[in-house]
Amino acid sequence: MSFTALVEQVGPGTPAGTILRRYWQPVAVAAQLPVGGTQPLRILGEAFTLYRDERGAAHVVGARCAHRGTFLHTGWVEDDCIRCFYHGWKFEPSGQCVEQPAEPAGFARAVRIPSHPVEEYAGLVFAFFGEGAPPPLPRFPELEAPGIKVVAGIRPPGPWPVNYFQVLENSVDPVHLCFVHRATQPFTRVIPEVRAERSGDGVAMTAVRDGVERHTKYWFPHLIQLPLWPIPGERIECPFFNWKVPVDDGHTLFIAATAVPEHLADRVDDEEIGGRTMEAAAGPGLLAGDRRPASVTEEDYVAIVGQGTFADRVGERLGRSDVGVIELRRLWQEHLDALAGVAP
Numbered sequence: 001m002s003f004t005a006l007v008e009q010v011g012p013g014t015p016a017g018t019i020l021r022r023y024w025q026p027v028a029v030a031a032q033l034p035v036g037g038t039q040p041l042r043i044l045g046e047a048f049t050l051y052r053d054e055r056g057a058a059h060v061v062g063a064r065c066a067h068r069g070t071f072l073h074t075g076w077v078e079d080d081c082i083r084c085f086y087h088g089w090k091f092e093p094s095g096q097c098v099e100q101p102a103e104p105a106g107f108a109r110a111v112r113i114p115s116h117p118v119e120e121y122a123g124l125v126f127a128f129f130g131e132g133a134p135p136p137l138p139r140f141p142e143l144e145a146p147g148i149k150v151v152a153g154i155r156p157p158g159p160w161p162v163n164y165f166q167v168l169e170n171s172v173d174p175v176h177l178c179f180v181h182r183a184t185q186p187f188t189r190v191i192p193e194v195r196a197e198r199s200g201d202g203v204a205m206t207a208v209r210d211g212v213e214r215h216t217k218y219w220f221p222h223l224i225q226l227p228l229w230p231i232p233g234e235r236i237e238c239p240f241f242n243w244k245v246p247v248d249d250g251h252t253l254f255i256a257a258t259a260v261p262e263h264l265a266d267r268v269d270d271e272e273i274g275g276r277t278m279e280a281a282a283g284p285g286l287l288a289g290d291r292r293p294a295s296v297t298e299e300d301y302v303a304i305v306g307q308g309t310f311a312d313r314v315g316e317r318l319g320r321s322d323v324g325v326i327e328l329r330r331l332w333q334e335h336l337d338a339l340a341g342v343a344p
């Protein structure tokens with residue numbers, strides 16, 4: 001199978017899907033899941049139910065009821081359980097069925113739905129979909145520094161119709177700023193000198209413009225840390241952690257946590273941080289060239305979704321300035337080789 005096919009497929013049992021499931025996935029913004037709230041959740045090509053119980057804890061269980069398969073997110077939260085909308089079966093956070101109103105006692109014990117570990121951090125809900133016990137949830141000093149407020153949000157307009165890997169490639173490509181963002185960030189028009197170095201299980205990118213270095217860190221498998229300008233037009237930089245979460249092979253959700261100084265926090269919109277605005281209906285017109293993109297997000301959308309849902313890596317021509325893309329792919333190839341038992 002080609003490298004492209006290997007990294008693009010994220011479903012259960014696929015090589016990249018297996019690797020991604022070994023890491024915690026941010027699945028929601030904590031503030032968008034109220035007590036007693038439920039949400040359908042789609043991630044890595046699978047469907048789940050996300051809910052917050054009456055004690056305040058978030059849980060991820062299977063998408064469908066074990067009885068006759070209706071969606072569980074349409075049901076009710078009761079104490080720490082979720083009750084099905086159809087015939088009232090009730091499930092614990094562990095997935096264990098504990099009540100079947102129309103059945104004899106004893107049947108419920110034999111019924112269980114999937115359940116996954118959940119933790120909350122930096123305003124985000126994380127879940128683990130891999131085998132066995134999860135690793136510790138990664139934490140970052142920048143998001144815990146005194147005097148900052150963490151602003152968590154999902155980049156509009158929701159899941160982008162594009163594979164996650166080309167979104168990652170965009171993030172380790174500092175040259176794109178000179179053209180893609182020339183209208184909204186004119187101070188990045190200078191063509192940078194680009195360096196990419198291994199840094200732990202990741203890639204450290206440096207872009208040098210007029211002697212000034214800008215650093216982007218890629219953390220395997222799908223986290224990008226970079227300095228963000230949270231207020232459009234102002235060169236105030238804040239640590240920005242942005243996960244490119246595969247919803248399925250053809251859709252990617254951007255979930256971010258930004259460390260904003262407290263005195264600036266009321267000037268920052270959590271969903272539209274750094275001018276990252278876009279209307280849900282704007283995509284087709286932008287891609288058709290009906291108008292120029294008008295925000296940082298619209299600009300990235302035109303470039304990345306413009307490659308197609310799945311970028312063509314056979315017909316492409318990489319150059320010296322693509323060192324970040326090359327290093328990203330090398331690192332993924334090493335993880336894929338390790339999974340397949342290929343010696344380095």
Ligand code: FES
Nearest residue numbers: 065067068084087
């Ligand atoms: S389908 Fe859920 S209780 Fe019947």
Ligand SMILES: [Fe+2]
Nearest residue numbers: 176180181300
């Ligand atoms: Fe961009």
